[in-house]
Amino acid sequence: MTHYPNLLAPLDLGHVTLPNRVLMGSMHTGLEETKDWNRVAEFYAARARGGVGLMVTGGMAPNREGGVFPGAAGLFTAEDIANHRVVTDRVHEAGGRIAMQILHAGRYAYGPECVSASGIKSPISPFPPKELDEAGIEKQIADIVTSASRAREAGYDGVEIMGSEGYFINQFLVRHTNKREDRWGGSYENRMRLPIEIVRRTREAVGEDFIIIYRLSMIDLVPDGSTFEEVILLAQEIEKAGASIINTGIGWHEARIPTIATSVPRAAFTWVTKKLMGEVGIPVITSNRINTPEVAEDVLSSGAADMVSMARPFLADADFVAKAAAGKAETIAPCIACNQACLDHTFSGKISTCLVNPRACFETELMITPTERQKSIGVVGAGPAGLSAAMTAAERGHKVTLFDRAEEIGGQLNMARVIPGKEEFHGLVDWFRTMVADLGITLELGREIAAGDLDAFDEVIIATGVVPRDPGIPGQDGPNVLSYIDVLRGKAPVGDRVAIIGAGGIGFDVAEYLVHEGDSPTEDLDLWREEWGIGDPSETPGGLAPAGPQPEPPARRITLLQRKSEAPGKRLGKTTGWIHRAALRMKDVKMMGGVNYERIDAEGIHVSHGEARENPTLIEADTIVLCAGQLSDRSLADALETAGVNCHVIGGADVAAELDAKRAINQGTRLAATL
Structure with a gap:
């Protein structure tokens, strides 16, 4: 009896039956642009095996002008078709x-x-588009249909x-971007002509025994977007x-x-x-944001869809479906x-991978193979770097002991x-x-390790x-x-007026923590x-609320400060930084860059501005929180090196600057793969 009867039920499409209701959604990984077709094939084949x-x-x-960026991959030549055949055959x-x-x-x-x-320029691109004439539209349709035929080939x-x-088709559908007055614009009947023609001609070109998925915007979240009445009409x-x-x-x-x-x-x-069902x-x-079998099953059992799309969960774990089916979710x-x-x-123009699983998109490069000789490995530190190193080493067959001075694993993940x-x-x-237990790793928590405690191990990882x-x-x-x-550990009360020293990732996290009170919006839809x-x-x-954003009032008055003269939060994640900045602005967080910290007293923090230390200002605050960066904790590594013991140093203990779990997990995994 499966725990996921809806998720694992087959789906009959007429000419083919899918074995379950799970779609691995589209993700641009950059692999096709490498032109290493064995690598592309292995990425997809690993998910097929899963x-x-x-x-x-x-x-x-479908053509050069339609590529997301110059040189974007497509099926333009017979060689392209042959290369993609390597992928489909492997799958x-x-x-x-x-x-x-x-x-x-x-x-x-x-x-x-x-x-x-x-010819309306996008706010996220510097290039104004050329408005297509009738012949230009026909060319785009023909190129998309040709691309589908080549995909079948x-x-x-x-x-x-x-x-x-x-994207392109969506741009024809809404008045936000379609100002035309010919048969491709104006009424919704005209504006939806493009997708209908594309799908109709594609079906004629590929035949009946070929899957055509149409990705339809259910909610545009932009002004003058589609009404749901239009969404239903288009779907039909x-x-x-x-x-x-x-x-x-x-x-x-x-x-x-x-x-x-x-x-x-x-x-x-x-x-x-x-609403479309x-x-x-x-x-x-x-x-x-469907990322567990339980969530997916709930979605399907509630009648919200016939199938679920999960994209990035298959970067995190290629065996997602197989593990769910085996009762090992x-x-x-x-x-x-x-x-x-x-x-x-x-x-950023890099190959995609996964913070949790650095093997994603690197399956042919980062190989986790059984060891030829079992070693005894001691790992000190149960944060993301130490955990990933310990798990990878144990997976390969090494005998691993993992130490941490804290009473629980996780390191800074717990904050x-x-x-x-x-x-x-x-x-x-x-x-x-779960994985530490599953892999048989010996775990010793609440223990401060000295250099002499590690003499018995063949390899030591710090x-x-x-700090x-x-x-x-x-x-x-x-x-x-x-x-x-x-x-963040809740060890001290925080006042109503707060000045945060440092506007990096931790400073923004602390501000987010302190402006909220009660339920997290992430837990309350x-x-x-x-x-x-x-x-x-x-x-x-378009689905935008007429009143606009209506956040809860901030729990505290917060000022976020940094020494750098650039805009606070500029170095946050490329695709998420704007979210953090916008969220704090909605909570009236004041952000100041280019300040000098002169002194702290009972009234708050006194700052000046610029290299000349001008315009002295008191920022009144009941509490000042220090988030002024981090340094590597190398005390144990230094003691081992002084004692002549060879050790591997990873994660924050190696390099503290711009520390993140992505680098730590990648470094730990790659080290353990070589031991």
Whole structure:
């Protein structure tokens, strides 16, 4: 008896039956652009072996002008088709099915040749698009249909036509970007002509025994977006045109509302998809922030969709479905929706991977193979670096003992998980705990380790992390000054007026922690929707609440300070930094850069501005919190080196600057893979 009867139920599409209701949604990984087709094939084949019902590739450009960036991958030549055949053959050998996403970026294309319905520049691109004439539109349709035909020739089981997220097709659908007055603009009948023609001609070109997924924007989250009446009408017409499945798209990329970050509640938009259920006769897929089998099962059992799309959870764990089916869901490496190694990499031109699983997209490079000789390995420090090293070493067959001075594993993850919006870190620590036990690692907590305690080990790994940096501010020893560690561990009361010293990631986290009181919006969907101003597309075109964002009042008055003269928060995550900055602005947090910390007294902190130390200012505060950076805790490593003991130093103990769990886990995994 399965725990997930709906999730693991087959789905009949007529000419083919999928083994379960799980779609691995499209992700642009950058792998196709490497032109290492064995590497691309292994990435998808690993997920096929893991049991996913159907996969969708990252977006393939139908032509040069439609590529997300210059040189974007697509099926343009016979050589391209042959290369993609390497991928599809490998997937089919692994027992999987795969569809190719056709993605025309329209005005989102990062190049001067971009085209769209109208010549309106996107706020997230420097290039104004060329408004297409009739012949230009026909060319785009023909190129998309040709791309689908080539996908079939390359062995794909289907295609997904990207009609959401504000890309090319979406740009024709809404008045926000379509100002045309010909047969492709004006009335909704005219504006939806493009997607209908694309799907109809694609079905004619590929035949009946080929999957066509249409990605439909259920809620645009931009002004003058689609009404839900229009969404239903389009879905019905897309079904008539020959689509096999309708997949859910949420929000345009330019929307100022988070849709897939960790602070977004789980399954936050499934209510939108549920509104379409019963309006069409083909299966409907829901998506966004579904990251466990339990959440997926609940979504399906509630009637919100026929199938669920999970993308990044398959970066975190290729065996997601197989583990769920085997009753081992607790061993699934969790996607925490941090964006740090996936989307941040994509938008920085790097190969995507996963903070939790650095093997993702590196399957042919980072090999975890059984050891030829078992060693006794001591790991000191049970934060992310030490945990990943210990787990990888144990997985390879080494005998591992993991030490930590704290009474629980997790290191600084235990502080991260108390931040409102970072509740996913609870699951990450739980997973580490499960895997430590599952892999037979000897765990010794609450123990301070000295150099002499490690003599018996063949290999020693030091992952002792970091200590707070001393900013050296006169008066910082006063009773109104706290370390971020004391605050996040709840060891001391915090006043109503707070000055935070340091506006890096920890400073922003502390501010988020202190401005909230009561339920976290991430744990309360209604509260979260109010905070960000998300309405109902049945009532407001595009789904923006008429009143705009309505956050809860801040629990405290906070001033966030930094020495750097740049804008506070500038160095936060590429795809999530704007969310953190916007969230604090909505809570009236004052942010100041380019300040000098002159002294702290009972009234607050005295600062000056610029190199000339001008404009002395008192920032009145009941509590000052120090988040002024971190230093490596190398005391044990230094003692070992002095004693002539060779050790490996990883994580924050190695380099404290810009420390994050992504680098720590990657470093620990890669080290242990070589021992």
